[in-house]
Amino acid sequence: xxxxxxxxxxxxxxxxxxxxxxxxxxxxxxxxxxxxxxxxxxxxxxxxxxxxxxxxxxxxxxxxxxxxxxxxxxxxxxxxxxxxxxxxxxxxxxxxxxxxxxxxxxxxxxxxxxxxxxxxxxxxxxxxxxxxxxxxxxxxxxxxxxxxxxxxxxxxxxxxxxxxxxxxxxxxxxxxxxxxxxxxxxxxxxxxxxxxxxxxxxxxxxxxxxxxxxxxxxxxxxxxxxxxxxxxxxxxxxxxxxxxxxxxxxxxxxxxxxxxxxxxxxxxxxxxxxxxxxxxxxxxxxxxxxxxxxxxxxxxxxxxxxxxxxxxxxxxxxxxxxxxxxxxxxxx
Amino acid sequence: xxxxxxxxxxxxxxxxxxxxxxxxxxxxxxxxxxxxxxxxxxxxxxxxxxxxxxxxxxxxxxxxxxxxxxxxxxxxxxxxxxxxxxxxxxxxxxxxxxxxxxxxxxxxxxxxxxxxxxxxxxxxxxxxxxxxxxxxxxxxxxxxxxxxxxxxxxxxxxxxxxxxxxxxxxxxxxxxxxxxxxxxxxxxxxxxxxxxxxxxxxxxxxxxxxxxxxxxxxxxxxxxxxxxxxxxxxxxxxxxxxxxxxxxxxxxxxxxxxxxxxxxxxxxxxxxxxxxxxxxxxxxxxxxxxxxxxxxxxxxxxx
Numbered sequence: 001x002x003x004x005x006x007x008x009x010x011x012x013x014x015x016x017x018x019x020x021x022x023x024x025x026x027x028x029x030x031x032x033x034x035x036x037x038x039x040x041x042x043x044x045x046x047x048x049x050x051x052x053x054x055x056x057x058x059x060x061x062x063x064x065x066x067x068x069x070x071x072x073x074x075x076x077x078x079x080x081x082x083x084x085x086x087x088x089x090x091x092x093x094x095x096x097x098x099x100x101x102x103x104x105x106x107x108x109x110x111x112x113x114x115x116x117x118x119x120x121x122x123x124x125x126x127x128x129x130x131x132x133x134x135x136x137x138x139x140x141x142x143x144x145x146x147x148x149x150x151x152x153x154x155x156x157x158x159x160x161x162x163x164x165x166x167x168x169x170x171x172x173x174x175x176x177x178x179x180x181x182x183x184x185x186x187x188x189x190x191x192x193x194x195x196x197x198x199x200x201x202x203x204x205x206x207x208x209x210x211x212x213x214x215x216x217x218x219x220x221x222x223x224x225x226x227x228x229x230x231x232x233x234x235x236x237x238x239x240x241x242x243x244x245x246x247x248x249x250x251x252x253x254x255x256x257x258x259x260x261x262x263x264x265x266x267x268x269x270x271x272x273x274x275x276x277x278x279x280x281x282x283x284x285x286x287x288x289x290x291x292x293x294x295x296x297x298x299x300x301x302x303x304x305x306x307x308x309x310x311x312x313x314x315x316x317x318x319x320x321x322x323x324x325x326x327x328x329x330x331x332x
Numbered sequence: 333x334x335x336x337x338x339x340x341x342x343x344x345x346x347x348x349x350x351x352x353x354x355x356x357x358x359x360x361x362x363x364x365x366x367x368x369x370x371x372x373x374x375x376x377x378x379x380x381x382x383x384x385x386x387x388x389x390x391x392x393x394x395x396x397x398x399x400x401x402x403x404x405x406x407x408x409x410x411x412x413x414x415x416x417x418x419x420x421x422x423x424x425x426x427x428x429x430x431x432x433x434x435x436x437x438x439x440x441x442x443x444x445x446x447x448x449x450x451x452x453x454x455x456x457x458x459x460x461x462x463x464x465x466x467x468x469x470x471x472x473x474x475x476x477x478x479x480x481x482x483x484x485x486x487x488x489x490x491x492x493x494x495x496x497x498x499x500x501x502x503x504x505x506x507x508x509x510x511x512x513x514x515x516x517x518x519x520x521x522x523x524x525x526x527x528x529x530x531x532x533x534x535x536x537x538x539x540x541x542x543x544x545x546x547x548x549x550x551x552x553x554x555x556x557x558x559x560x561x562x563x564x565x566x567x568x569x570x571x572x573x574x575x576x577x578x579x580x581x582x583x584x585x586x587x588x589x590x591x592x593x594x595x596x597x598x599x600x601x602x603x604x605x606x607x608x609x610x611x612x613x614x615x616x617x618x619x620x621x622x623x624x625x626x627x628x629x630x631x632x633x634x635x
Contacts, residue, residue, distance in 0.1 A: 059532055093534030100532075105525035110354075110547045119543070120533045171533055 006034035006074075007211050008058070008179055013071040015050070015057050027053045029235040029286055030071070033228075037178065040205060040212040042222045042243075044258070045232035048280045051215045052101075054232075055181050057081075058213075059098055060088050075179070094124040097172035099201075101184040103164035107156040113140075113167050114152030120174040139170040144200060162193035166200065173204055180205065181213045186221065198225060219262055223247060231255045234283045234291035241316040251316070251323040253298045290321070298322045354551070357628040364628065370620025377614045381432035388426035393582040397421030406600035415606045418589075419596050427584040428606050434578075434585045435614055438499050438568040443560045445503035447553065450510020457511065458518025458549070459541040469515065472508040480505040484567060488576040495578045498571045502564050513556055517549035524548075551629050558622035562615040569611050586611050 015028040028050040035041045043051040056062050058073050060080055073080040075096065080088060100106040108116060117136040121127040127135055133152060140148035143166040156164055165185065172180060182201060186194035198221055205212045214226060222229055222243065229246045231239045231254065239252035250256040257276035264271075278295035285291070289304035296303065300322045310319045361367050380387060390396055397417035400407065408416040415424035457468040475483075484501040491497030521527065522545060530540050571577055572587030581588075586607040593603035 061528060061532060089534045089536060091534070092532055098529075098532040100525060100529055102525060106529040108526040108530070108544050108548065111544065115543075116530075119530070119535055119539065123534055123536070168529065171529070174533070 004036055007037045007039075007076065008035040008213070009072075009074040010034070010054075010058065011072040011074065013054065013057060013073060014069070015053050015062065016068045016070075018066050018068065026286075027235055028057065031230075031232070031235070031237055032071075033230050033237065033240065035179065035211045035213060038205075038209050038211055039228065040214065040226045042214045042216060042226040042229045043232055044216060044219065044222055044229055046217050046258075046280050048234070049232040050235040051232050052183050055098065055183050055213065055215050059092065059096065059181065061098075090124075093120050093172075093177070094175045095177050096179045096181065097175070097177040099165070099169055099172050099180065099182040099185045102188045103161055103168055104188065106168055107164055109156055112153055112155055113159065117152070117167065117171050117174060120171055124175045136170075136174075139174055140167065143167070143170045143173075143204070144196075145170070161189055162196065165189060165193075165197055169197075169200065169204070173208065173210070176208050177210055179211045179213065181215070183215045184217070185214075186216075186218070194221075201225070219258060231258070234280070234286065236286060236291070236319065237310065237317065238292065238319045239317065245316060251318050252292075252320045253296045253322075253324055254292050256324050257295075290319070298324065354629070357551075357625075360628040361624060364624050366620050367624035367628070370617050370622075370624065373613055373617025374621060377432060377617060378436065380429055381436040384429050384433055388423075388429040390423040390426040392427050392430040392584045393422065394426070395421040396423055403596070404599055406596060406603070408600065408602045416600070416602045418603055419592070419600070424603060424606055427589060428586070428610050431584040431586045431589065431607065431610065432614070434495070434583065435565050435568060435611070438495065438502065439561050439565040439614075439618075442499045442502035442564045442568065443506065443557055445499065446506030446560065446564075447510050447557050449503065449507040450512075451514055451553070453507065453511035454514025454518065455541065455546065457515040458522070458545070459537070461519065461522070465515070465519075468511070472511050475505075475508045476512075481567065481570060484571060485574065485576065488571050493576050493579045495583075498568055498577050501571065501576075502567050505567075506560050506564065509560070510553060510556060513552055514549055517552060518545050521545045521548045552626075555622055555626040555629060558618055558625055562618035562622065565615050565618070566611065 011032050013028055013031045014026065017025045017027060031050070031054055033041065033043075043054060045051050053062070057069050058080065060083075062069065069081055071081070075091070078087075078091075080091070083091070107113070114133060114136055117139060118127070118132040121132045121135050125135075136152055137148040140151055145151050145163055145166050151159070151163075151167075156167075159167065165188075169185075180201075185201065186197050189197060201212065201214075202225055204210070212225075214221065216222060226243050229241060229243055230237050231246075231252065233254050239246070239250070239255045241251075246255065247259065250259055254276070257274075260274045261276055263273055276295060277297075282294040283291040284293050284304065286307050289306060290296070290299075290308050293299050293303040298320075302321050308319050308321050310317050312318075397407070397413070398421040401417060401419065401421040403419070406417060406419055407413070410416065413423050413425065415428060418424050418427065453468050453472065457465040484505050487501035487504055488497045491500060518541075527540060527544055530544055535544075568577070569585075569587030569590070572585045573591045575588075575591065577585050577588055589607040590604060593600070593607075597604060
């Protein structure tokens, strides 16, 4: 939480998917957030909230056809959205890298691990041959893969899911990027492995001083890792706050619902779970009112009369006309 | 040259430890009796072609039966001439044995050239997509709209009767199949997660196409090549039968032997039988192996 210039400054990002003969879908709608050097920021939301699309848009990885991206993505002062593709390719992997959700499909099945890791080093650091292999082995060792020299020659199917995610993290961190975007890095893994991978990410981010944008729906991960949290719903940020404030005093009913829906170990046996009623498909379009209104228990008439503005106060941003008061129970 | 090329195709299957699927496929293939029979037939065919001078008792243009032969007396199989004599008094067995060389050469060269052309077009279309893809695929559509054999005859006739024109003609009619196959495979791989992951670390287009997408798209092409070898051998025999093959009558070629025997079909049916069975055996071997290879690589095809 330093006061330095932001490393990544996303301003009013919007992503619209258009299809011939179909309706246009606005997946991300006016999202703004900043990431300072070394900071860990989380985008939280359920499926369809636009968090993954946001990360792909920042990386410039969305297909060009049928997709309109608006706003600005300033990285170190350059707008990644208007940067020539060559410059963008130079930045990817060297300054910004990404870890994907599914380690099973994110490694090329017919190319040995070593080749996939050295490829990044050859591309950005001009390391070749024996030097590149040695560096790759070091990287694998650093992400906790035992016997790295042997592993380099192996194919993805010879590695377990956790090992593959470690290899992918090694690829992403090969050139010590200043920003790492992790898109649900643990969703496809066993619970025990999840904790290890998160621990590893935490360590590596601390060691290298890289900033981290963590995209997840798992508030447990957020609690242990992030400085700032942005809660997204249906393509917009509905609440942003520091981790402590957000967990202690959620103001948006959706945030409250997310926190309340986490099963508690200290609850009595047989105590009911607290789901958020409805499903993410029950949305109102943002231009008609609050998208969460159909599922919201704090709804007032004004909620469906127009889009609620994002208001900032005391280090927190909130998009809600009738927020939870501090005394209200967290369980929705 | 032809032998080593056949072997290269085979050993590629053995030595690629690439991916669980390929290893599994190889395991399945090794236990498949039909594939083994196919492989055996191919091996037999290749060995006969390579060692023809050692196997054949006579040179292909020698006429040991000269003087015995009359248009009405063409002796059939005997202890001395296993497949009998042909209308010019040449040893039919020696000619069938030497004929294997022509068939193998034409089959392998035509398939390799056709595959190379198809791969080139397929990579272009699959790597760039969009307008390049549209243009390449329209060219391929035009090629496919002309019946294969008709086009082969036209090309061979245009180039003049020779072994080379047969090879080129067969190669050209096989280009579209390979181009379409590879393009489809590559387009389906382009959107995969590992490509996205490679792009996300800044890997350039060329290594992504050749290092990532192509190796994942090549398996069905290998299968298709095996099957194309079978059809190429039949097509080569067909073109020779029609008189578009080598202009030199001394060169033994199965299709041409069939054509030459037409006039003597009543008095010497064995002259049609032996080259015919040779064509069937050679084509059958590649078909059996190719079909089973396809099933081993892609279990979807299994019956």
